[in-house]
Amino acid sequence: MRGFVSSALALDVLAGLAYGYANPGSCSGACNVHDPSVVRRSDGTYFRFSTGNKISYASSSSIAGPWTVIGSMLPGGSSINLPGNRDLWAPDAQIVDGKYHVYYTISSYGSQDSAIGLATSDTMDANTWRDHGAVGVRSNPSKNYNAIDANVLVDGASRYLTFGSFWNDIFQVQLNSAATRSTTASSNIAFDPAGTHAVEGPYLFKYGNYYYLFYSAGACCGYDASRPANGEEYKIKVCRSSSPTGNFVDKNGIACTNGGGTVVLESHDSVYGPGGQGVFDDPTLGPVLYYHYVDTTIGFADGQKLFGWNQLDFSTGWPVV
Template identity: 60%
Template sequence: MLFSTFFATALLSVSSLISSVAAQTPGACSGDCNVHDPALIRRTSDGKYFRFSTGNKITIATSSALAGPWTNQGSAITGGSSIALTGNDDLWAPDIQKVGDYYYLYYSVSTFGSQASAIGVARSTTMEVGSWTDLGSTGIASSSGSAYNAIDSNLILAGSTYYATFGSFWGDIYQVPMASTPTKTAGTSIQVAYNSSGSHAVEGSFTYYRSPYYYLFFSSGTCCGFDTSRPAQGAEYRINVCRSSSVTGPYVDATGKSCTAGGGTTVLASHDNVYGPGGQGIYPDTTQGGAVLYYHYVNTNIGYGDGQKLFGWNLLSWSTGWPVPT
């Protein structure tokens, strides 16, 4: 009886968590709010927000507040990447991290649907337009027949070691240790998330530590082209998560299902006029009083085009031990 009661309570807790994913209105945004694959950080010297995104050789926008008004400042990698791959002047999926005196900007070089891909990095002490030095490839690369597609990187420090998570479709999400100056790989990659069903539509990983767990966020489903061909209901982009007590895994979802066997608890999905949220990251923002989940989405009252995607954000509650947007 005691075990049955405990098991029922656990199932109820998981059920409540999943159902609480419901309608959470994105935080306010004004100014330049059209964005794809945002990456967010505040500059330590003055508290100014910098937002990086796909397009225009990585677009830089700035604001004095998370809600805006956001102002487009121009391109980060103004001359394109030094990586000798098709797509080196059309850079994707940035990730921004501060390490020591530098801000490191990771970016993807690829073309849509291709496995000929690589992850590059640039750095700056200020993040301003014109201040970035492109350092080229990190050593994370793929070609036809590789286990993964080398795009969508994210850097995390665990103990004294940096790790990059990355990947999109094919073998989904992988992780590799990085050098102490995190511009090059320093070990062998391992798979940390995989969904064998359908087209293996898992990508855009972001690893976030909140004691005692590492949380692996990722986007699952169809990301793009909603204005010409929308997927079956529920197959569009959504934000999922698994967690582990170790940065290298194994990661499991709220039901205990392995993240390498299709696991993933939904954090945010389509609701009301919000459609296809994804391309997410987490930023611990003291001005907002906690961790901020940021992402892109389309507002169905405006339009479904890729160029109409908007910057969204919500605070996260952790009362269940799992992230829930508020």
């Protein structure tokens, strides 16, 4: 693990290690979020996007906060002509050729009538976002995937959009050089054949010679006395490949298309159901895993989710919290 941002954080980490996982790093200010996505502007300001309020976003001087809410990214909603275009989900913030991109989902709970859209800004300041509508990735009941939970990897001159939730789980397309439209048919890169195929929220991150496919597995997201930590709740898993487009396997060599997946983070201490994750390469901390979770000491409401983050250690070739 790399250097910590504070002695308080160091104590949190040491306490969590007794249970096998480091506890979440400190968070102050606006810390209640669902499906967070983090990007850093060239002046050092951090921006965090999340589901709700037509993509709510906040800024901070560090990943630990204090986070200050800016407002809605697209206060008028999306131009995509689908039910739910005023209720935007699961943002993914990326930098593409110096411009800030946020990919978002249009859908409704349990529906395959879904699409992935894009908004861009030169600065990420309030009221600077331009909606581009759909990027060409849509689904309906005739498809074997659900077009939600987008993530884009910029890898040299190539751009890969990975997405999916349940049905046949995780798929991928390539985008044009501007990362605004899909250019290939979708391919299935992760699938759990067991049960309800509870896999979603992919995030593809390159580190060293490997591409790491992080995803959320299990039931999202609430905690109460009838839903204790029993192993079926949300957790974060990973597979890796030497290619960004497939043949992902877990630590035991099991294919990610056949139920493979190594657990990176799961319920521990008062942390319940971590998921909705992404990975950010912080200039000071190195690779950071961020996610939402439920703190069982605060409350059991289904909508109560907090922003969590931990440094990642890749020294074994596999990410460790």
